[in-house]
Amino acid sequence: MTSILDGKATSLAIEAELTDAVTSRLGSGKKRPHLAAVLVGDNPASRAYVGHKVKACARVGFESTLVERPLDISQEELLQVVHELNLDPEVDGFIVQLPLPDHINDQEVLEAVLPSKDVDGFHPVNAGKMALDLPCFLPATPMGIMSLLERANIDTQGKHAVILGRSSIVGTPMALLLRRNGVPGNCTVTVCHSRTQDLADHTRRADILVAAIGRAHFVTEDMVKPGAVVIDVGINRIPDATKKSGHRLTGDVDFDNVKSKCSWITPVPGGVGPMTIASLMQNTLTACAQKDA
Amino acid sequence: MTSILDGKATSLAIEAELTDAVTSRLGSGKKRPHLAAVLVGDNPASRAYVGHKVKACARVGFESTLVERPLDISQEELLQVVHELNLDPEVDGFIVQLPLPDHINDQEVLEAVLPSKDVDGFHPVNAGKMALDLPCFLPATPMGIMSLLERANIDTQGKHAVILGRSSIVGTPMALLLRRNGVPGNCTVTVCHSRTQDLADHTRRADILVAAIGRAHFVTEDMVKPGAVVIDVGINRIPDATKKSGHRLTGDVDFDNVKSKCSWITPVPGGVGPMTIASLMQNTLTACAQKDA
Numbered sequence: 001m002t003s004i005l006d007g008k009a010t011s012l013a014i015e016a017e018l019t020d021a022v023t024s025r026l027g028s029g030k031k032r033p034h035l036a037a038v039l040v041g042d043n044p045a046s047r048a049y050v051g052h053k054v055k056a057c058a059r060v061g062f063e064s065t066l067v068e069r070p071l072d073i074s075q076e077e078l079l080q081v082v083h084e085l086n087l088d089p090e091v092d093g094f095i096v097q098l099p100l101p102d103h104i105n106d107q108e109v110l111e112a113v114l115p116s117k118d119v120d121g122f123h124p125v126n127a128g129k130m131a132l133d134l135p136c137f138l139p140a141t142p143m144g145i146m147s148l149l150e151r152a153n154i155d156t157q158g159k160h161a162v163i164l165g166r167s168s169i170v171g172t173p174m175a176l177l178l179r180r181n182g183v184p185g186n187c188t189v190t191v192c193h194s195r196t197q198d199l200a201d202h203t204r205r206a207d208i209l210v211a212a213i214g215r216a217h218f219v220t221e222d223m224v225k226p227g228a229v230v231i232d233v234g235i236n237r238i239p240d241a242t243k244k245s246g247h248r249l250t251g252d253v254d255f256d257n258v259k260s261k262c263s264w265i266t267p268v269p270g271g272v273g274p275m276t277i278a279s280l281m282q283n284t285l286t287a288c289a290q291k292d293a
Numbered sequence: 294m295t296s297i298l299d300g301k302a303t304s305l306a307i308e309a310e311l312t313d314a315v316t317s318r319l320g321s322g323k324k325r326p327h328l329a330a331v332l333v334g335d336n337p338a339s340r341a342y343v344g345h346k347v348k349a350c351a352r353v354g355f356e357s358t359l360v361e362r363p364l365d366i367s368q369e370e371l372l373q374v375v376h377e378l379n380l381d382p383e384v385d386g387f388i389v390q391l392p393l394p395d396h397i398n399d400q401e402v403l404e405a406v407l408p409s410k411d412v413d414g415f416h417p418v419n420a421g422k423m424a425l426d427l428p429c430f431l432p433a434t435p436m437g438i439m440s441l442l443e444r445a446n447i448d449t450q451g452k453h454a455v456i457l458g459r460s461s462i463v464g465t466p467m468a469l470l471l472r473r474n475g476v477p478g479n480c481t482v483t484v485c486h487s488r489t490q491d492l493a494d495h496t497r498r499a500d501i502l503v504a505a506i507g508r509a510h511f512v513t514e515d516m517v518k519p520g521a522v523v524i525d526v527g528i529n530r531i532p533d534a535t536k537k538s539g540h541r542l543t544g545d546v547d548f549d550n551v552k553s554k555c556s557w558i559t560p561v562p563g564g565v566g567p568m569t570i571a572s573l574m575q576n577t578l579t580a581c582a583q584k585d586a
Binding site for chain 2: 126159166168173179196
């Protein structure tokens with residue numbers, strides 16, 4: 001019997017908690033949380049992601065600011081934008097939507113963000129604290145997956161988690177979080193990637209399988225252990241003539257065929273995606289609350 | 294046929310390179326590298342470790358300073374020591390020998406070290422850059438193991454590395470480094486720990502097995518895959534009536550019985566230990582050279 005790990009419903013529950021927290025803050029005379037997002041250029045996917053974040057702010061009662069800059073912005077101008085947001089006492093946290101244009105040094109921009117406003121958790125100080133199991137802003141996608149496991153009461157202790165992907169924003173933080181001595185956590189963790197030999201041999205041993213490789217329907221039924229928990233981080237566009245847009249979103253997992261084999265599975269859309277947004281909102285509230293003291 | 298991964302010989306080769314680098318620096322009028330070590334209290338093991346580091350400095354021509362403080366030093370006084378070393382232009386890098394007394398907040402002390410002088414790689418900025426695959430000071434033990442693999446020309450690409458231990462100074466960095474897209478690197482990496490179920494089932498699948506759990510002779514022959522590369526990070530004292538001290542050092546691996554089963558194995562002592570010291574010296578040279586510009 002497979003259950004759907006419903007990221008949409010869980011994110012709504014988190015949003016309800018955040019809405020309550022905002023109401024409570026305002027009632028005691030505290031500041032309304034404020035998230036800013038920097039969008040460079042006009043990539044439709046980036047615009048859509050940022051739009052989702054702005055809308056989520058509105059739903060939970062956060063203020064939001066969208067800072068738009070042209071594609072040909074210089075490194076210095078972009079650093080200046082970051083600097084101003086660092087200094088702005090009204091802005092509690094902010095993100096610089098990736099990817100940035102090729103002429104921009106992404107890393108320099110991310111490192112310019114004040115760690116205390118780095119609600120994406122991409123600054124080395126936050127990445128380091130995550131690796132050292134210290135309190136910090138966690139990257140939103142792995143944080144959302146941990147919340148999803150926690151709120152579904154999925155027992156992870158001593159389980160074998162296999163992660164497909166070693167990126168710094170999903171695969172690597174996921175491995176660090178699942179290995180932690182905590183709940184959820186205490187997994188034996190295997191990280192697989194493009195150089196892994198006999199990949200299916202690893203995935204078939206996973207009690208918890210996290211797919212974050214960006215290849216549509218890559219994880220097929222034969223690669224999944226019966227009863228596994230399957231987390232699909234992929235957001236891939238594939239052609240679909242029945243859609244007005246000509247495409248639809250699909251995950252890294254062949255959902256229709258894998259579904260019946262596992263105990264839990266996240267759908268795409270409606271799984272990890274909404275949890276990512278909800279986690280960013282949680283980080284923004286935390287950033288705001290840390291300034292209360 | 295098993296070969297010994299000779300950390301002692303490899304560390305001597307690195308020391309010879311460092312000695313040459315110092316001679317070359319001095320010849321071109323550059324500064325002699327200078328490592329400082331802070332030792333709090335009189336723990337015999339800590340004193341011995343610091344002593345090894347000071348001696349290594351002398352061998353390669355580095356200056357060294359041992360800063361000794363009593364066990365009852367206050368948090369503020371210790372932070373002041375760190376602050377002075379941060380500001381001292383003569384000191385290129387320094388370490389605070391762990392463990393610190395119980396009344397000291399270790400993390401606050403480690404975070405007070407200037408990242409550019411943090412040759413132990415324990416500051417969150419360095420840990421974060423390591424997790425993000427950016428240039429940084431790597432913790433000495435995992436760095437030494439990577440050097441040992443590299444200098445023995447052991448092929449790690451696509452191999453399955455299994456790491457026993459999830460500490461922030463060995464197990465976790467080891468996992469991050471072996472997963473990297475590099476040479477050595479590109480391993481599929483599994484991290485096991487005290488909560489892992491069926492541990493031997495994992496270790497038996499390891500092409501590269503790294504034992505860092507601090508339990509003497511824990512890894513036995515039946516836990517090792519034939520032909521594996523076995524890296525023993527353990528330094529355990531066990532009673533030995535034949536020794537004047539009444540004890541001897543032994544690793545986490547049952548060396549005598551495991552030896553014949555693997556392709557490569559590090560001895561204890563003479564394996565990872567000397568590589569740790571050599572790596573600290575390499576980091577100190579790097580810290581010094583970064584100030585040249």
